[in-house]
Amino acid sequence: MGRKGDSSPRSPPKCPPKHEYDEKLKMISLYSACGSCSCVGWKKPADFDEIKIEENCSWTDAVSFSSDCQGCGHPLEKHIEKVRELSNDLISRLATMVADVDVLYHRIQQEDDSDTKQVYYYLFRVLRKCVQNRCDLELDSPFGCPPFEQVPIAHILANFVALKNESASASAHESDFETAALISQCLSAWTLETPSTHHFRIAEMNHSRKVDDELSQYKIGYARWLQFCRTPTVCKSLPRHDMLAIFGRNFLRLVLPAFAEDLKRRLDQETDDSSQRERVMREVPGFLRDLETELSKKDTPLVDSKYAPKLPKGVKRPTALTISADYRPLNVDTTTAVQGLEPEEDMDAHDFI
Structure with a gap:
């Protein structure tokens, strides 16, 4: 780090060969x-951020196990003595959690x-x-654990197709x-x-449903979706669940109006003039209206788990709703869900309370 009182320019630390195991230990x-003391986590030196690090290097490359902690003054090695006793697999999982903690810290700082x-x-x-206790993740979520409804959305959609086409041809089913x-x-x-956006939207509409009751249900559904479906796409240590598999009728009724409105807006913005687009424009809005009804x-x-409608000869009930290879999927932009979730290198998430 240079001698005390030395004002000469510092050269960037050389990036040593990467050792994945050592890098994980430093993260943890x-x-x-x-x-050697009551310090709860190794902290970077006070002047660390002033030092330029070579391109493609991270802070773990710029410190050694002998680097002193800004908080307690003891070397980094003292903070990982017990970590070294763990299995390589657990160390890898803990390092992934550390990366996810940084992601969440960054998101908390930006979220309104x-x-x-x-x-x-x-x-x-x-x-x-979990990282502090050096243990695997166990989620005792205040929002409950999936699945949240007996008949999932995927089955509801398949049931609806069969019900909607009870007397129709095989081609109509397909x-x-x-x-x-x-x-x-x-x-x-x-x-x-x-x-908050949901509350504003339903408050402006003349629904017979009680706004407060619906908002309370929506908050729970939103929290479950965010924890079990969306956040795990950027936090790899969290178990990820398919929305269509863990939610059912109640959740679908809450989100369907806004989803249908947004999907229609996206369809209106589509510039493709193909016959396929015309088909989607013709069929999707009516399908969603009938489903909501x-x-x-x-x-x-x-929502009857025993419901097994008879399908026309040659038509099989899909085990999963998939789109055929020649069917062009609608371009749904998901970047707004994950933008800003990448951690910044200079964060000190371990100081966040």
Whole structure:
């Protein structure tokens, strides 16, 4: 780091050969208690950020196991004494959690929505505690654990196609299964509106449903979706679940109006003049309207786990809703869901309380 009082320009630290195991240990040290005092995590030297690091190098390349902690003054090695006793597999999982903690910290700092921030903060604390305790992840989520409904959305859509075409031809079934597959793909990639946005939208509409009751249900559904479906796409230590597999009728009824409105807007913006686009424009809006109507019925067979409608000869009920190879998927932009989730190199997430 240079001698004390030396004002001469510092040359960038040379990037040594990368040793993956050592890099993981250094990452974990940020949240590991010192073996010689009560310090809870190794902290970078005060002047660390002033030092330029060579391109393609990270902070783990610029420090050694003898580098002193800014907080307690003990070397980094003292913060990983017990970590070295762990298996290589657990060390790898803990290092992944550290990376995810940084991602969540960065997101918390940028997020304005309180409901979204609450979920990120919960996950941040859980992952950080796992690293500090040197243990595997165990989620005891305040939002419950999936699956959340008995009949999942994927089955509901397949049931709806069969119900909608009870007396129709095989080609009608196949066409609607394609439409359902497209809707499934778009719904899985769709970014749910925040509870505050949802509240503003439904408050302006003359629904007979109680706004407060619906908002309460939506907040729970949104938190579950954010924790189990969306955040795991950028936090690899979190278990990821398919929205179509863990949610059912109640969740679908909450999100369907906004989804249908947004999907229609995207379809209107499509510039493709192919016959395929015309088909999508013709079939999708009506499909969603009919689905919403059917879901509102108390005695709908869509949520009956024993419902097994008879299909025309040659038509098989799909085990999963998939789009045929020649069917061009709608271009759904998912970047808004993950933008800003990459961690910054100079963050000190271990200082965040």
